[in-house]
Amino acid sequence: MGKSARPGNSLGVQTIISISNVSKTYASGHQALKDLSLDIRRGEILALLGPNGAGKTTLISIICGIVNATTGTVTVDGHDIVADFRTTRSMIGLVPQELTLGAFEKVINTLRFSRGLFGKKQDDVYLEQLLKNLSLWDKRNNPIMSLSGGMKRRVLIGKALAHEPTVLFLDEPTAGVDVELRKDMWALIRRLRESGVTIILTTHYIEEAEGIADRVGVINRGELLLLDAKHSIMHTLGKKQLHIELEQAIASLPSTLSDWGLELSSDGSQLTFTYDPHNAGSGIAGLLEAVSDAGLVLKDVNTSQSTLEEIFVNLVKETL
């Protein structure tokens, strides 16, 4: 990604968070972020994908004020996160990756604490609705230690939403949760977006990004490798493969097919042709004709498309 580029910025789209040339080097010397720039759009769900240690948590920690950037600037709704930290932090809610909750505290009290900490007057009507939305209302007077892991994660979301933020950061929201709860969490995230909240989530589950995000950013080694709408990524970087099953296995490719870049399976029974589906001249018809001319008899033909996971793995591999 070009260093002076403004990824994510396009005409007619309102930017809510603007990250400009942010770098972070920790005291240990580890450089977690390298001159990263990114614009986050109002009302979107943005998934930041990356392997462990890619710099995702550092990035959101900087935006939320937990970590200081070494260089660069970040604005939230036009306000600088350092000079105007009260305004920017009031707009942001953060759900951390770890279950960082007091053991003996009651659910309702921990939400009241969060709301007050962010400078909001107590509003038990709002908190009641919030707890109901999170299916925690009947647990409001329970000590946190009596809740299950999934409930604790929802309490953390409740705490992050207690002050009615317009931007919500979810750091690995479904790490270590079961499939059913993960689906519930996704539904909750979609509902929040519908209510006007901009959502940025970090994840290393491709399925999660694929399932709920509008746009996907891929971070590795502190750099933003890619940022685009999920479907555009699939469109631009996705490849299709045509698998040709042969009636009879062959020992080697006929010389007439050598120019097609075909792969022959180890048992000699299948040919694989990789092509760009958006390229009009992919040549499938010509290939099938050439296969027939080579005297090979087709048993079956099928196609497959690369997943976001394959795209992600290839991107990360390229930077290693």
Add this chain to the structure above:
Amino acid sequence: MNIHAIKTIYKYEMLRAWETLLQSFASPVITTSLYFVVFGSAIGTRIQQIEGVPYGSFIVPGLIMLALLTQSTANASFGIFLPKFTGAIYEIMSAPISFIEILIGYVGAAATKSFIIGLIILLTAGFFVPLKIAHPFWMLGFLILTCITFSLLGFIIGLWANNFEKLQLIPLLIITPLVFLGGSFYSVDMLPPAWQTITLFNPVVYLISGFRWSFFEVADVSVGLSLSMIVLFMLTCLAIVWWMFKTGYRLRQ
């Protein structure tokens, strides 16, 4: 200023004390009562008056100071250490609240708790020994200043400590010995001359001396010097906290 946030931290910390009532308030009162039984009743009957004050009454200011210093540091250090330990500090660090407001919330609550404990011990002492407070406003002034100053010290310890051992290190190995050697149970005049000089390097001597003066008008050092020393100590703690906040020491990388 984020008044709501200050009130929230203050109320949260006070609620924590209320929910652990026995540990927060009853424990120091019981401990101090035992001191009165041992030193005031058992040993005190065999000791002459000190500077015209019955021994049982003489030790009251020192015992209050002992409780204030240990409780202030323990309350404030634990208050800020706990969210650091559990990881819940992320919420405070990401809230629209300045370091000064965080300080007021935590130190204010710790100082309030210590102040209440000090008053309870004072009332308890009234059951064991006759008490007369010569300068009640000075007494309250010393009480409040000491609570704030040692809560600041506790806050520094809580920020500095990155494990439970460090959290206990300074209170157990430095503060408690300094209080015991600071004239809680005796007058500095009773010590040999060389030890009197050494004792003057103990800052707690000035606190106890000034506090005792407000009760009985007897002091080891002048009340002005006592007041100056406690203000100096408070300013030193404030300077350290300011540096910690400025650099983000153990809070913000």
